[in-house]
Amino acid sequence: MTLPTGVERHDFDGETSLATRGQPVYGERTDGDWRRWDPHRSKLGAMLEHGMDTGLDGGETVLYLGAAAGTTVSHVADFGGPTYAVEFAPRPVRELLDAAESRPNLFPLLKDARKPENYAHVVEPVDVVVQDVATRGQARVATLNKRFLTDDGRLLAAIKARSEDVTADPDAVFDSVREELSAAYELLETARLDPYHEDHLGIVARPRED
Amino acid sequence: MSNGWFAGLDPDDDAAAVEQIEAGRADTPEDWPQQAVEAGFADDEAAYYDRLHEVTMAATSAAVAEQEGADDQQLVHAVRAMADCERTANELAERVAEWGGGRHGDSGSGVEYARSLVERDDEDEGDRALRALAEQTADLADEADSLRAYIERTAPAVAPNLSMLAGPVLAARLVSLAGGLETLAKKPSGTVQVLGAEDALFAHLKGNAPSPKHGVIFTHEYVRGTRREDRGSAARALAGKLSIAARVDHYSGDRRPELQAELDERIERIQARAEAGTEEQE
Numbered sequence: 001m002t003l004p005t006g007v008e009r010h011d012f013d014g015e016t017s018l019a020t021r022g023q024p025v026y027g028e029r030t031d032g033d034w035r036r037w038d039p040h041r042s043k044l045g046a047m048l049e050h051g052m053d054t055g056l057d058g059g060e061t062v063l064y065l066g067a068a069a070g071t072t073v074s075h076v077a078d079f080g081g082p083t084y085a086v087e088f089a090p091r092p093v094r095e096l097l098d099a100a101e102s103r104p105n106l107f108p109l110l111k112d113a114r115k116p117e118n119y120a121h122v123v124e125p126v127d128v129v130v131q132d133v134a135t136r137g138q139a140r141v142a143t144l145n146k147r148f149l150t151d152d153g154r155l156l157a158a159i160k161a162r163s164e165d166v167t168a169d170p171d172a173v174f175d176s177v178r179e180e181l182s183a184a185y186e187l188l189e190t191a192r193l194d195p196y197h198e199d200h201l202g203i204v205a206r207p208r209e210d
Numbered sequence: 211m212s213n214g215w216f217a218g219l220d221p222d223d224d225a226a227a228v229e230q231i232e233a234g235r236a237d238t239p240e241d242w243p244q245q246a247v248e249a250g251f252a253d254d255e256a257a258y259y260d261r262l263h264e265v266t267m268a269a270t271s272a273a274v275a276e277q278e279g280a281d282d283q284q285l286v287h288a289v290r291a292m293a294d295c296e297r298t299a300n301e302l303a304e305r306v307a308e309w310g311g312g313r314h315g316d317s318g319s320g321v322e323y324a325r326s327l328v329e330r331d332d333e334d335e336g337d338r339a340l341r342a343l344a345e346q347t348a349d350l351a352d353e354a355d356s357l358r359a360y361i362e363r364t365a366p367a368v369a370p371n372l373s374m375l376a377g378p379v380l381a382a383r384l385v386s387l388a389g390g391l392e393t394l395a396k397k398p399s400g401t402v403q404v405l406g407a408e409d410a411l412f413a414h415l416k417g418n419a420p421s422p423k424h425g426v427i428f429t430h431e432y433v434r435g436t437r438r439e440d441r442g443s444a445a446r447a448l449a450g451k452l453s454i455a456a457r458v459d460h461y462s463g464d465r466r467p468e469l470q471a472e473l474d475e476r477i478e479r480i481q482a483r484a485e486a487g488t489e490e491q492e
Contacts, residue, residue, distance in 0.1 A: 082259060088465070089370065090273070090367065091278070092463050094274060097267060097271055100266075104260065105263075106263070107263060109231075109269075109270060110269075110273040110274060117237055120236040120239045121213050121214055121236035122215050122231060122242070123239050124239055124241055125239050134464065134465065134467070134468075135465065135467055136467050147237075147239065148239050165471065166472050166475065
């Protein structure tokens with residue numbers, strides 16, 4: 001698997017890990033400019049660690065849904081181009097603002113990913129939508145945000161089974177999410193994100209033509 | 211005419227830009243950087259992105275401050291004030307009812323009776339004094355209602371998960387009884403279960419009373435709506451989820467909708483015991 005330009009396997013005191021270059025954000029280990037990208041803390045990191053073909057080359061325009069405190073989106077902004085970070089909860093956004101301070105290509109937005117019309121006046125069409133929202137209706141969020149993707153863009157989503165239905169078998173949840181998503185997207189690759197994230201499904205998908 | 215956030219803006223007007231980021235809307239994204247350059251809003255795309263970074267930082271920071279302006283201490287004051295207003299309104303309403311009963315032979319009671327007196331015409335000074343007191347009573351009850359509305363608006367911003375599980379008013383009461391969200395987050399769930407039942411708890415600790423099964427969480431439909439034999443279990447299950455919710459709210463602020471599903475499922479199982487006709491303890 002080729003990693004995007006700007007991401008590499010870097011040695012931190014004898015331990016090799018994914019890393020990007022930028023200001024540290026969450027107390028991660030650093031070596032010079034390089035900062036460790038911990039796959040246990042980041043679903044996109046786990047997708048790369050699993051060798052999923054994300055299609056990321058580096059320099060992409062990105063819309064990140066569910067940016068939370070900025071752990072993953074800070075790494076994305078380190079290797080990506082203009083990066084729009086949408087998060088709904090005010091408390092983690094304080095830390096997201098800290099992460100964005102030193103990253104001029106990271107644009108934080110306190111918005112609800114279920115209401116794209118409230119940020120489509122700011123966000124331009126993007127090459128990649130990264131989605132990590134722990135809310136019920138994750139397939140619907142992805143479908144609603146399809147409007148942001150260019151024709152050959154990619155959706156990189158981490159689906160959390162317990163957010164959909166805590167009582168159901170995760171496999172059943174993933175089946176129904178895959179099915180709902182297939183109406184709007186062509187699914188290119190899916191993989192469970194264990195052992196980094198239990199009961200999460202990583203998805204790489206391309207928008208279908210309308 | 212562009213729907214972009216920069217449309218019609220003076221490039222140097224920070225306040226207007228922040229307002230547009232927060233309140234603007236568009237159905238579909240467009241190539242905003244290019245449009246902004248064409249419209250003369252920015253010299254080139256690099257300048258556009260610099261400006262976008264400035265205004266999204268400012269707008270998001272302002273939006274966070276606004277939503278968090280309602281901090282847990284504001285909530286504590288509001289819920290205590292609401293309780294004061296309710297209690298005082300009820301006490302005064304009793305006085306009004308007693309007085310009105312003597313004067314007019316009415317048999318009304320409560321705040322509703324006080325409200326009915328406000329509409330009456332005065333015949334003499336005694337009527338005027340009674341009506342003035344009735345007015346004060348009704349105003350206090352109105353104030354309690356508007357404090358309740360304030361709590362319902364702000365509790366979900368301060369403690370989203372706790373408010374989701376407990377409802378905003380009970381969430382605010384729990385925060386208030388603990389003295390703050392942080393102290394609530396640090397309490398074990400057994401303490402959360404009996405918050406508001408301190409008198410009964412101390413009587414129990416002195417050895418002459420049974421342990422209380424629930425405090426203020428009794429007002430939650432999941433406790434009240436469970437049959438008596440199973441209320442202890444329901445209260446324990448509810449308190450467990452509420453204390454997890456308080457911890458998530460204090461330490462991370464994430465939303466965890468699965469907590470609701472988990473609680474629903476636990477309570478359903480506890481309430482199913484009544485249908486099964488069993489008395490088994492957990």
